[in-house]
Amino acid sequence: MKIIYSDAHKGHAGALEMRGEAFVPMAECPERMEVILLALADAGLRDVHAPKAHGLAEAARIHAPDFLTFLETAYPLWEKRHGPSRAVFARTFGMRGMAQKPQMDNIDAMLSAFTFDIFSPFVRGTWDAIRSALDVTLTAAEMVQQGTREAFALCRPPGHHASGDLAGGYCYLNNAAIAAQMFRDQGAARVAILDIDYHHGNGTQRIFYDRDDVLFISLHGRPEEEYPFLLGFGDETGAGRGEGFNLNLPMPPGTRIDTYLHALQAAAARVRAYAPDVLVLSLGVDTFDGDPVGGFCLQTPDYLRLGQVIAGLGLPTLFVMEGGYAIAPLGQNVTNVLTGYLQG
């Protein structure tokens, strides 16, 4: 298993998020990568490669130019206008009926236009981390494109909540979507994205909703109870040419492995019927029992079984790291998906 990783994410640290009535350290933190690397090494998964530097051309196939400018300039513009901060997020959100075209030097208006919640704060190192996640993902994707059977893009920040011009939910660039588009641009006829993060991949869904060349499947907590609340329902099946190429499999709070595996097998059947050239696996393990932002009850050994089902698809597979915030078991949970896959 090729693992692509860079330390360049580490400056995206110290950010604060709201939990209840308090500001607390953001659950999406640099330690996540450290515990995953340690657990991978313990399991003998040590084939770690540095990413190659990429420009923004591949990201621009998915994301709007003004949005990319926003991500790059958000923190410097904020600091210039308001001073240093560990909680740079919008104070207002673009409301319906407003023009929603911000001046590109007005950071408050830009935050309002280009974010959808308060869970994608900017700090000084955020842009470097965003760029490193892009480099890591594209380098891993290129390995798979060139014939490597499977590769793991071990990166943060995650991406699946980000759409073409909106950041949110710890996500800025949609790494998995950018990789899927790269596969298409490099000649893949069909790409499947399977999102097993606890939360619905609203950004990925939105990006590919009207397309039939990228199948999107998400297993997640029901939007009746769970973030992002207004998307991820079972009757969202795609639009136009994309009708039938979006599959949401929401599950209730407290879901355990038997129910989860049933949904995963349904997802696998849909992937098989689609017969993609390559699979992009949005790998979140915040389905773990006790994850601070999750609501399912998967146990650490269960992740082996997830990996085995994914392996059963028999496809070239790019794993892209998404969520998972229970730090102590995080490394083993991720490792189990990969070792289950390799054994499967």
Ligand SMILES: [Zn+2]
């Ligand atoms: Zn998540």
